[in-house]
Amino acid sequence: MATERPGVGSPREVPILRVENLAISYETRYGEVTAVRDVSFEIGRGETLGIVGESGCGKSTVAFGIVNFLGRNGRIVSGRILFQGQDLVGRSERELRRLRGDRIAMVYQDPMQALNPSLRIGDQMAEVLIVHRRMKKDEAEERCIRMLERVYMPDPANVMRRYPHQLSGGQQQRVVIAMALLNDPALLIMDEPSTALDVTVEAAVLDLINDLQEEFDTAIMYISHNLGVIARVSDKVAVMYAGEVVERAAAEEIFLHPSHPYTLGLMRCVPRLGMEKASSYLHPIRGRVPPPNRLPPGCVFEPRCDFARPECAERRPPLKRLTDGHWVRCFFADEVASKGQEALAARWRKEATVHEPQREPTETILTVQDARVYYSVPARRLFSREKPVVKAVDGVSFHVPKQRTLGIVGESGCGKSTLVRAIIGLEKLSGGGMEFMGFDISVPVSKRDLDLIRNIQMVFQNPDATLNPSFTVGFQIARPLRRFRAVPKDRVKDEVIRLLNLMKLDASYYDRLPRQLSGGEKQRVAIARAIAARPELVLCDEPVSALDVSVQAAVLNLLLEVQRELGTTMLFIAHDLSVVRFFCDDIAVMYLGQIVEIGPAEAIYAPPYHPYTEALLSAVPIPDPTAEQRQIRLSGSVPSALNPPSGCRFHTRCPRREWLPDGGRICEVEPPPWQADTEEHRILCHIPLEQLRRMEAVVSEEVRDAG
């Protein structure tokens, strides 16, 4: 039977949400600042509109405007918000509450903020029904359990009795989504709902959203900065920049034919899964989003645009129609569209070699042999003989050749940060050894000599936490130079300025304080400080994950340049597998304190895979709705390191166990052996290599070729 109804159905369906020329402003001490201008879009029944843009583009402001949550200083200046045919603008609080009632629900980034930590899950969920629908308690609870089942929550009746802190992040977000759906809302606004989650959990949550939408026919407004996530969930996409919608089209259309320079820029600055640094270069968007009180007079993107002509600075381009349903706010959209095709293709072309990878074996700079880091935790019972220990890192061995980059990936809690902290000497080793340039470094940093400390430096995830807010940039970069006597005293300032220039910052930054810098600039200063003393090894712990994509690209390029210029060896931790692939020569995949697969980057991203690597890869959101990616989802969350599973630590979640005889009994009892695929590529698994080799590539062949 035909799935669509040919020739029938209502001719003119009323969209669930229709926003027309919306403008929102905030009263600030600089006067009234317009945060959102001239925003229009529609979301139909059962449709998902993805809103994408960098931070500060007004995405959340639009969402807050719809639910009238702008705070005391925000107001809707003009425009209409039609929800189910009725205008929400200009109504009293009481009227709004009734109109909107329980027909709009919101899900935010941090599930812990939406849940009351002092109430049991069951009580707070049931409250929704008891208050709104005056349902009886036992009936409400039964409904809640059914809803938890729908969001694939394991053991829902038990979850009802727990407190929020007893659930993992992914489970909490499921509870929030279930709660939002209890009232069967017509519109669901999701503001970065999966951003705080691990990639495997994120993938499961995105699948869930797709399933639920089909069932509930809910209109979804999905806000994210991540193009890959947007590609996976959206039917339509609106790209926002500096408070304006600059491009709006069907999802496929926008990813295949981006026609606004900003959209194109966003796509060119994210590494795709399968892109390697030898063959590609990320194209950051220069400059940054202008603050809303200092917008350029013409096109808002003009100062950062590569296509800009004089007229762009003079007047604001209108939103014009390119094809059916494809709207672009650019004078030269046609040109951008055609040039964009070339640019995107060039991004993926392999011949454009930026730097030759050094394949010849070089001397080993860092060797880690069977490293263990255990934390003892308070015993549960007062007089218990054995002291429980958390085995954060348990028997990790690898070596890093000079001038190469080793990437470490894994879900949160797998011990990757602990490992790095042990290398730099912030954690004490409980066993095993580490050697750096021939020196034993299994001692804490306080016992290391100055030269060793100089040679291992670190870049942290959050630059705010690493820069001292009360010292100038110049002073902070100069500090390691003075401390390690890297340059003569009278040349320190020159050296700092040289470093700033290397980081593409000019000398005027010397006297600035960290609060006067943007996030990307702060991270550059942090990198400058780390490389100031010319260390041999730089440890990067998620150096770009707190940054916007356009800035992320610039910082990644910078790190690559630094490495090329100074020949630094790097250890690079990240949870984003496309970034790791782009940045690293070798990759180690960690699970629950152990390395499960290690090898050259290209070998990790192609079969044979460790089953865990395979699942990680299939979870990466790809910014291309036409990309074919196999769906392998892990059930459950990472088990506790306090009591890791016996045998293979991954056996509780492994989707490939059934390949082994007897349903993988062996995985439960016996620790798996290392199997060598090539000399450098090793996999820790019971499944024979021949069988692992027969795995299909996670991302389909043609896409990988293109990528």
Added chain:
Amino acid sequence: MLVRDYMTRHPLMADPDMSVVEARRFMGENNLRHLPVVGEGKRLLGLVTRQTLLVDPGRLGSLNVWEIADYLSRLTLKDVMVPADEVITVGPDVPVEEAARTMVEHRVGCLPVVDENIVIGIITEVDLLAHLAEMMAAGVPAVRVTVRMPDVRGELAKLVTAVSAQGWGILALGGAPAPRKPGYWDAVVKIRGIAQKEVVTALSQVEGHEIVDVREA
């Protein structure tokens, strides 16, 4: 083929305090003929149709023009709606044909779909007609043949056997008692990818069956 699959979810709804003037505009703008009136928690309070919004001229007869304006501006949906206990509703797990029967029986064009008195959707005659059209594969090119047969068990099986003996597939099949001919049954079969002539040749050989209509549809 249950109501939940064919209803419109998240229908436009109104508040009992909405003025009749606004409701008329709202229904006109959005091309609605039926408007469920709901309270807190989408609880069904009543139903408004275009007829219910027509103001009885008799009630206005004794009023002057100023009083009429005032009367109309005060009139809200809760004054004119069909109250919930008189509204015919349907549950989401009811077969569509039952919903159709309910609508025919009560001569209404729409049924709010309620789950424990909470409006979760609406099903209208258009939705049911869409279902009918879909069931009979309307708009899909095929040979449509109507065969009249005695209303006896096994007769339809004879027809289906005759079709499948030719190796043809049935695109759609429906049946009803023959109009004005008690004791007989009319079955409509749609067969795709075959010429009309062949269908007639094959089916006219079935004993006791009469082809009453055949066409390319």
